[in-house]
Amino acid sequence: MSSNNVSIVNLIFAIFLPPIGAFLQVGFSAHFFINIVLTLLGGLPGMIHAIWLVVTNKTGD
Template sequence: MSSNNISIVNLVLAIFLPPIGAFLQVGFSAHLFINIVLTLLGVFPGMLHAIWLVVTNKTGD
């Protein structure tokens, strides 16, 4: 699979379990901790952030 393809598994996890989807996309990075905070503040912001990470194909910084 090309690195430009969106992983369906990561996208589904980003929707239902945002921190797990973010972790699979970026590993232990600042984006993961941002996603955890956003998810604790409300599931919807965490979900949007995780989906953004998967769609833009971000990697750990």
């Protein structure tokens, strides 16, 4: 799949299991660990962060 397209699978994971969606998008990077912390603080912040990662096509920096 092209890097310009939003992966539907990643988006679904980002909504229902935010850390998994973040991991699929960026791997073991700082964004992944930030997402885990945000998810532990509340499901919604982690979900928003994971969706943002998928939609903006962030990669593991």
